Amino acid sequence: MKKATNINGSFSLFFAASGQRVKVEPEVLSYPGQTVNLRCAFTDATGIQLTMVTWIYESKDGNRINIAVFHPNFEPNYPESPLKNRVSFAPSRPNLSSPSIQITNVKISDEGKYICEYATYPSGNEQGITYLVMLAKPTNSASITTVQAGTAPVVVARCESANGRPPAQITWVTTANGNATTTSKPGTENTVTVSSEYLMVPTPEDDGKDITCVVAHRTQVKPEIFPLKLAVQYAPQVAISGYDNNWYIGRTNVVLTCQAMGNPSPESVKWKTISGGEIPDTVQIAGNELKVLKVDDAVNITFVCEVSNSIGMSRDQVTTLVREPSVNPSNAGMVAGAVIGSLLALLLVAALIAVLVTRSRRQHQGYRANGGSDMKTRIFGGGKKASKNGTGGAAGSGGVGGGNNNGPIYVYNESSSHPGLAEKNNHHQPLTIGGRPEVVATTPTAQDILLSNEVDDVERRKFDELEEEERYDHFTGGAPILQLCPPHDQDDMIGDYLDDDMESQRDGSVISRTAVYV
Template sequence: MARRDARNWSSCTQKMIGLLCLIASILTQHGTSGQRVKVEPEVLSYPGQTVNLRCAFTDATGIQLTMVTWIYEPKDGERINIAVFHPNFDPNYPDSPVKGRVSFTPSPPNLASPSIQISGVRMTDEGKYICEYATYPSGNEQGITFLVMLAKPENSASIVTVVAGSKPAVVARCESLNGRPVAQISWVTTANGNATTVSKPGADNTVTVTSEYRMVPTATDNGKDISCLVAHRTQVKAESFLMKLAVQYAPQVSIVGYDNNWYVGRPNVMLTCQANANPVPTSVAWKTMSGEMPDTVQIKGNELKVLKVDETVNTTFVCEVSNRIGTTRDQVTVMVRGTRLPEKGPTTGTIIGAIIGVILLLAIVGTAIAMYRKHKNNKLNGDGPPKYKPPPPKKITSNANRQVNSDHTPVAETRPLQNQYYSTQSAEPVTDLDAYHEDDVDDDGGADERAHYYSAAPSGWDDPGNNEVPPPYMRTDSDPQDYHPGLNVNRGESFVSSAMFV
């Protein structure tokens, strides 16, 4: 049983391998045949020229070439044999649209390279041309060439004059006549519209393309640029046609010149009637609402001049402008004043602005100069932060017994003098508030001995001790000298000795 299964499996495997080999052989032959007939994929030609359609069998090893047939297949039609060659017979050219204009080249032909040429080609000759070999044993093999006929079109563009309105209208037209292949038309403009393009058959199998630009025309569209671009295979670049829209409209009228300052006696004032229209205005007429034109008024075209303002020009002036499209009017009411209005000089604002600018500039310059001088004075006076760090303050106290004797007056009592010496440097100066809050009250909250005031007095001055002696900065009636007040500072924190009086 196992042996039978093994034999069946081996037989199936052999059959599958054979089938795969057959499929591969067919695919290989088909791919090879598609590459062995060498032709040009596309050939371009203009009407009246002679075109060469080349064909060759690249590798005939192991293959017998029997016959060659050229077949023409138009775009809309059936296949037609146009040239046949067999090595045992002369070339044959069956009835076809190209009979009499087609021939093998070289002549006589050979199967390895049976090219043909068509003279005096026409636009109707465009289509598919097939070079087909009859071979043994592989059968028929072929190559296809597309003949593309070119016809340079005649391009043109034009503007269509329209009247402004509310409905879409054709404002420009672009046309490409008798081209092959079909031309491409596009538009470039700032006007708000859209294009419609139509193609139709032309002469001798050519195509005519017409494009129209449509929009709702307005007065503001008049004179806008619009360009038509025609692109075709026979042109190196697109052909451009630059045009300007032509929209006709009734006049747009406005009266200028009235400044609301027409006062009695003012001479030579003027009104101008300005009009914008297409086509140009044909007439301009001045009127008044009262029906009568003042005697001091002179009219010349679109200008109305008042020689001297009086009460008669206190009216409404009307200007009417007409063209082929219609008539439009504008009006202005004049109010004659008894006195003249004050007029502002045209340069008042400029002068005020210039004065303000000069003042600001001077202020900036003065501030800069002041800051510079202050900085320079600070440098000269040595102001500014110290360049070194001062040492901490030190207090030195020493007691010495001195006995002050007078050469002329005997000393009744000898008392020790308490001299205190202080460092000349301190963290910071203090005010005389320290003397009132620190020296007058003892630890028990009672009165303590009053602080002794010292001054740099000459030798011979006694320490007042506890006697009620006023401090040096107070003046007494018995002293005729002017005392200059000294600083009342705490002796323990002062870095400057008391004032010395001589």
């Protein structure tokens, strides 16, 4: 036999108001078909005579009915009532200190107020009240109502808690903009059915949004949750994508896509031109895609995409503007790079040529005389070194200005490069030194020696670095003298030129390796 569940687990927790000596449980819960115990006790009977105990049932409308009576001198009595044959004292032979009762096979209609009343002397009647709460676990459900997008509020979802006792509590959780209405109605066997509806103005954007019904009831450990999704039907929403405003003549394989959303899903997609004319031959249509194989003037039109479903039809259009072919940015970059590279190469070649020409001119000019005379003389030896060796002054066989030059004296014509004077330079020519005629041979110019590689690179750089005033000496005769060593370095002439052009002799003199002697 099923027992009812009491709020308090033991008799010691019976409730009694301040000064009240009749202890009862304030509330007892039970489900239909169970057996429920209603406890009662008199806590302190000192100085009081307990005469009789009566249990009274008071319905919701306020009517009172005696359901059980106990007197110590008589047998328990159960008057006529809706609980007749289902109510009894427990134990079967009660006592005045603890006259509890039990009700078997309780019904929803048994719910109400139960009063345990003592008849005492000399205090009179004292009582305690227990509330019997009948519970019925409801059947809960929720559903979505499919609606069409519109401008007026409609019911989009329903939630119900049927045949419950006490009534359930229903709430909604959603981001949709709406509100709920809740109603209650009698169910079977004095239960209550609670219904709630969610109303809103449906829009296409609300389709598929989450909405949740939450049912809370006293018989449930936790609320029952029903997750749902709104179902709003609407005509297709159409948009054409793929046009990038860069359709130029000759471009190939460009595609327009007709994107459509609707509830129910779109049933058909149709492409056409806004003028109603034929689709160009270069255009291929496959479902919601329009592909242009090669762009030409024929596709310089407005394309229209129409999509329909059971709710209605929608369309979108795009005007394609055909342009002249544009330069491929990558090719333009390559062309620009090639042009810049060519210019840089030309500038490099021109700079190299300029350097070579300048160097050639400097080499040609570096070994020419600055004076106006046609004759140039190269003198090796002489000076202080010669005097120290005993070959200078009057002691020698001859000299210039009183000194003896052991090196050869070169005489050449500056204009020897000219054909008319070349033959003169190929003969011995007389030269008077110290009043005595000497014969010397003409030699190639410094320019000729350098150009013919008869002087090494070190000597060539040495000539290039000399300043104009250091490179030439001037005799009183006006003819320039080409010197390999400046006058102020004559003291160290042997040391400076020993490794270059000059060669030391046994008699202490120095001669040139490249000079021609007579």
